[in-house]
Amino acid sequence: MIRAMATSTRIAAVLAAGATLVVAPACIGASTADRAAAGRAAEWLAALQPGGLPAGQQADVMVDMRITGTSPKALAPRLAALAKAAPGYATEAGRTAKVILGAVAAGGDPRRLGGTDYLAKLASQQSSPGRYGRTAFDQGLAMLALRAATGRVPAAAARVLTGAASPDGWNLGLDAADGPDVDSTALSVVALRAAGTPCSAAPISRARAWLATQRADGGWTAYAGSQPSANSTALVARADIACGASASGALALIRSLQQRSGAIAFTRAQPESRLLATSESVPPLAGVSLARGLRPG
Numbered sequence: 001m002i003r004a005m006a007t008s009t010r011i012a013a014v015l016a017a018g019a020t021l022v023v024a025p026a027c028i029g030a031s032t033a034d035r036a037a038a039g040r041a042a043e044w045l046a047a048l049q050p051g052g053l054p055a056g057q058q059a060d061v062m063v064d065m066r067i068t069g070t071s072p073k074a075l076a077p078r079l080a081a082l083a084k085a086a087p088g089y090a091t092e093a094g095r096t097a098k099v100i101l102g103a104v105a106a107g108g109d110p111r112r113l114g115g116t117d118y119l120a121k122l123a124s125q126q127s128s129p130g131r132y133g134r135t136a137f138d139q140g141l142a143m144l145a146l147r148a149a150t151g152r153v154p155a156a157a158a159r160v161l162t163g164a165a166s167p168d169g170w171n172l173g174l175d176a177a178d179g180p181d182v183d184s185t186a187l188s189v190v191a192l193r194a195a196g197t198p199c200s201a202a203p204i205s206r207a208r209a210w211l212a213t214q215r216a217d218g219g220w221t222a223y224a225g226s227q228p229s230a231n232s233t234a235l236v237a238r239a240d241i242a243c244g245a246s247a248s249g250a251l252a253l254i255r256s257l258q259q260r261s262g263a264i265a266f267t268r269a270q271p272e273s274r275l276l277a278t279s280e281s282v283p284p285l286a287g288v289s290l291a292r293g294l295r296p297g
Helices: 032-046 055-067 073-089 093-105 118-124 136-150 155-163 182-194 202-213 230-242 248-256 274-286
Strands: 126-128
Touching: 032 055, 032 248, 032 274, 055 073, 055 093, 055 274, 073 093, 093 118, 093 136, 118 136, 136 155, 136 182, 155 182, 182 202, 182 230, 202 230, 230 248, 230 274, 248 274
Parallel strands: none
Antiparallel strands: none
């Protein structure tokens, strides 16, 4: 709720929302157990001090706290920390998008955050009309940020992403001649839904069919043959939720990785960055689709 790189551990910066809010149905398909897990995870994230988090992870935490019920007023210290760190952080489209998402989640104005217009900065990070940055994560995050901040995604951005699809989905470099990967494909589905592309459209329906074939041991991973990770599984859950489909299997896997503290481990064998795994897992556990906007679950 789920980075400009190709693995699950590189994508944990995906989410945020909230100033000009596109109100979304809360708790789409989320069970009582899912919502409880989201709340526990958000409490663990909320205990992390604002000054100790990098800008991108700060934005993720702000989104997760907002969609689980924290008021914008209570997020003010985090917004101040984000505004301070953002100028040195927002050097690429995906990073700028995360700043926008974090600002919106806290009720701030991304056009005037710390004296900088981050929507204008994001526009300047297009290499051609609708093409943001270099990677699937740059493009996907930019589309989600524009949806959150303005209520719409430019048609050119959706055309660029649709045109970059391989027969089965998307890859990190958005090269239609190469095969897909789980993380890029799942995020791209959510981004196209933010642009209003129907789930019945060929690129989305083919991508979701391919994602279904990649499930193993109850979840998904960015590495063939490795254990399911919370990060990749959360992204696939987000894609399902964006299409109004059940994500119960994916969410059950994520709940199984939740520790007593409320944090969520990367895999059963490797806790890795619990911050990244936890921040990516809160939106689908809460049943909130950032393709539709957000509100507290």
